[in-house]
Amino acid sequence: MATLVKAISGWGRYPLQTCELERPERYADLLSDADSLIARGQGRSYGDAALNENRRVLLTERVNRLLEFDIEKGVLRAEAGATLAEILEVIVPKGWFLPVTPGTKFVSLGGCVAADVHGKNHHNDGSFGDHVIAIELILADGSRVACSASENAELFWATVGGMGLTGIIGEVKLKLIPIQSSHMMVQHHAAANLEQLFQLLQNPAMDDRYTVAWIDSLATGKNLGRGIAMCGHHAAVDELPAGFGNALATKPERSRTMPFDLPGWALNTLSIGAFNALFYRREGNKQQPFLTGYDPYFYPLDAIGHWNRLYGKRGFVQYQCVIPDGVAFDGIRALLQELSGSRRPSFLAVLKRFGAQGRGLLSFPMAGYTLALDLPIRDEGLFALLNKLDEIVLRHGGRVYLAKDARLSADSFRAMYPRYGEWLKIKNAVDPQNRFSSSLARRLQIGEGTL
Ligand SMILES: Cc1cc2nc3c(=O)[nH]c(=O)nc-3n(C[C@H](O)[C@H](O)[C@H](O)COP(=O)(O)OP(=O)(O)OC[C@H]3O[C@@H](n4cnc5c(N)ncnc54)[C@H](O)[C@@H]3O)c2cc1C
Incomplete structure (x- = not known):
């Protein structure tokens, strides 16, 4: 099958790597004859999970019936x-x-x-x-x-x-x-600091099927970790106003596209600080339940096509980790202190409570709290900061999410994913030549040799 040699990246636009792209049109052609290959869906993982530098990447987008x-x-x-x-x-x-x-x-x-x-x-x-x-x-x-x-x-x-x-x-x-309807019933709760935010997220009276919190990553001192818990559920028919019409109807969302890369300096402590203060006031005031479509509730960023250009040409890293229950408050506080002390603004900071660990051997979630931060790459100093965040995560028994990762070390990966040995046995049994590999896998030495 014809291949196209092209530099591609994940959603964070870092790293950018030359790969051999192959795009099967039919299910029957899904496997390639390449010695090393990795499947790629929509390339929405942030780092190098769907990259295979100088090797084959199988685009699955046409096999979508x-x-x-x-x-x-x-x-x-x-x-x-x-x-x-x-x-x-x-x-x-x-x-x-x-x-x-x-x-x-x-x-x-x-x-x-x-x-x-x-x-x-x-x-x-x-x-x-x-x-x-x-x-x-x-x-x-x-x-x-x-x-x-x-x-x-x-x-x-x-x-x-x-x-x-x-x-x-x-x-x-x-x-x-x-x-019953395509709409969501949503309620916001403002918290003045991290302690209050944790209390909100642990409060069964406030909890809903979907709950997530936005954090002002620039707040410091007594305001450290201030944020808004956003709770919602699929609205039942009897929650819709009289005369609502077809409850399951959807209307196409208008989307805009970022037409160019924003210069690297545009997102800085000042601009993000101003945005955060405004957002905290405006969204924190929505204390009464309100109705919204599922698109703006679940996918607010999808309304701006190519929003990853906001971070400039050098791209950005999304750092997402989870800290287990029991030490989650201390761990998240330490991460936010390190971040706010670095004066590297994170445009997006999201905190969420996880339920029990799943059965996937390399799955990310574990019972605890997950924090996600979007950090623009301006200089190498960012990577030094992220290494410090890894140390905090490791110290608290947590892990970093591979789908967002572009820079973790192989040693940290092993320490964070204790079921890797079980996984490797299965991998070696079904893929003894390690044909399925990716840039992420080679960086983290996943799938190579025995333990
Ligand atoms: C704005 C935004 C918000 C996000 N929010 C969340 C979130 O809330 N929760 C969350 O968990 N993730 C989130 N993500 C991450 C995203 O959901 C995952 O990275 C997901 O894997 C991306 O799917 P994709 O089709 O783009 O996969 P790709 O990025 O193309 O690939 C991701 C991984 O899946 C593998 N893969 C893809 N297709 C196949 C296949 N057919 N067979 C075998 N392997 C395959 C690739 O090899 C790669 O390892 C978010 C990403 C963005 C950009």
């Missing part, structure tokens, strides 16, 4: 290149929704399984893999195997969260959740 939709039972079967956006268009008008969704709908089903993505409902509903009924996996020798929690279960849980390194996910069968 929706194959079966059981409207009675809410079960969908689709090729793994299908995006959540394509799926939502079909399922929402029929009264169904995704069981778990990340903060963008422009991701593929394969990418959601491979990263075992989480949503704002992790503390209630677990991660994506928990709702996958079965997948078809294409192995290094070309054979196709059906995997699920009950059939080839070991391989299934090595693939859920396995970052594409066990094979190519060809098909996914997913259990959906029922909804």
Whole structure:
């Protein structure tokens, strides 16, 4: 099959690497003859998970047919290149929704399984893999195997969260959740500091199916960790105002596109500080429940195409980690102190409570709190800061999310993912030549040799 040699990146635009791109048009052509390859969905992972420098990258975007939709039972079967956006268009008008969704709908089903993505409902509903009924996996020798929690279960849980390194996910069968309307009922709660924010996130009286908190990453001293907890659920029909019309109707969202790269200096302590103060006041005042569409609630950033250009040409790193329950408050406070002391503004800082650890051997979530920070790359100093954040995370028994990562060390990876040894045994059994590899895998020495 023809290949195109091109420099590509993940969503953070760092690193930029030359890869050989191959784009099969049909399911039957999904496997490549290359010695080293990695599947790529929509390239929405931030770092180098879907890159394979000077080697083959298999673009799955054309293999995206929706194959079966059981409207009675809410079960969908689709090729793994299908995006959540394509799926939502079909399922929402029929009264169904995704069981778990990340903060963008422009991701593929394969990418959601491979990263075992989480949503704002992790503390209630677990991660994506928990709702996958079965997948078809294409192995290094070309054979196709059906995997699920009950059939080839070991391989299934090595693939859920396995970052594409066990094979190519060809098909996914997913259990959906029922909804009565396409709208969300949302309520905001402001917290003046981190302590209050944790209290809010732990308070069952305030909690909702979906809960996430925005943090003002520049606040210091007694305001450190001030933020807004945003809680919501799919609105029931009886929560809609009289005369609402078709509860399941959706209207196309208007989207704008960032037409150019913003200069590196545009996002600075001053501009982000001003934005944060405004956001805290405006959103914190929404203390009464309000109705909004599912798009602005789940995917606010999707309204601006190419918003990653905001960070300038050198790109940015999203640092997402989780700190386990018990030490989460201390760990998150230490991370925020290190960050605010560095005077490196994070445009986005999000805190979320996770529920129990899932069954994926390399899955990211564990019971605790996850913090995500978007940090523009201005100079090498950023990487020194991130190494310090890793030390804090390790000291508190936490881990960094591979789908966002571009710079973790192999040693830190081993310390953060204790089930790696179990995973490697399965990897070696199904891919003894280590054909499925990526830039992330080589950087972190995942899949190489024995333990
Ligand atoms: C704005 C934004 C918000 C986000 N919010 C969240 C969030 O809330 N929660 C969360 O968990 N993540 C979040 N993410 C990360 C994103 O959901 C994951 O990185 C997801 O894996 C991206 O899917 P993709 O199709 O773009 O995959 P890619 O980036 O193309 O690939 C990601 C990984 O999946 C593998 N992969 C992709 N397709 C296949 C396949 N068919 N077979 C085997 N392996 C495959 C790749 O090899 C790679 O390792 C967010 C990303 C963005 C840009």
